[in-house]
Amino acid sequence: MLKDIILLATGFVVGAMNAIAGGGMLLGFPVLIAVGTPALFANATANIVSLPGQVASAFGYRQYLKRVPLRYLALLVPVVIGSAAGAITLRHTSTKGFADIVPMLLLFGVALFTFQPLLHANLHDHVKGVRSGWLPMVILGIVTIPLNFYGGYFGAGYGFMMLAFLGFTNLPDTHMMNGMKNVAATFVAATSIVCLYGSGYIHWRTGLVMAIGSTIGGYVGARFAQKISGPHLRVGIIVIGMLAVVYLALRQY
Secondary structure, three states: OHHHHHHHHHHHHHHHHHHHOOOOHHHHHHHHHHOOOOHHHHHHHHHHHHHHHHHHHHHHOHHHHOOOOHHHHHHHHHHHHHHHHHHHHHHOOOHHHHHHHHHHHHHHHHHHHHOHHHHHHHHHHHOOOOOOOHHHHHHHHHHOHHHHHHHHHOOOOHHHHHHHHHOOOOOOOHHHHHHHHHHHHHHHHHHHHHHHOOOOOOOHHHHHHHHHHHHHHHHHHHHOHHHHOOHHHHHHHHHHHHHHHHHHHHHHO
């Protein structure tokens, strides 16, 4: 019972963080490991946790998504291709092999979260004066394939990078970019689940309990992003992420 409460509460925070900017699994991943889920299984299960929260977040941004030009849907093609390749690669990664590299992957995600303000500053610098049309969409789609591969393979910090890339488009509003980021993350999680289905890596019950909290947190976070986000939350997540990196590194190496 206590485990379920912890998973539910963690899921709420994960969903809220993902709605605001991303990086929720920097908290959710260590918690899954703390409750006894092996690293590779925790990583695969994270998609179950993220998916409903991302859907709820996208719904929360629906008034902004309605203003996004239809050509931006083309970006979902490389999202599916890249994330499918990443998830299939994960499916063929050994448990030990993944455990060996997970501290570095988590450190990369924490670094992205730490420097997120710089990414946002860069986003605002480049959002003005970018030309519209299909060519920028094609170029952006090609450039983001490695990012989408990362999203399908591990994913923590995916939202930060996608926001930064969307800053090079002609979208005039950060909330529109956030909505598109949540749509992209939804497709990453859904594609990964399809590719990992039947692998035995997904702990369905654990993931679904956390997913309930993620769904609620995703919608609340999308509706009240400015109230939920804050420097204290950022510092706390960075500290938790770094502690998780150190713990996993010491346990593995």
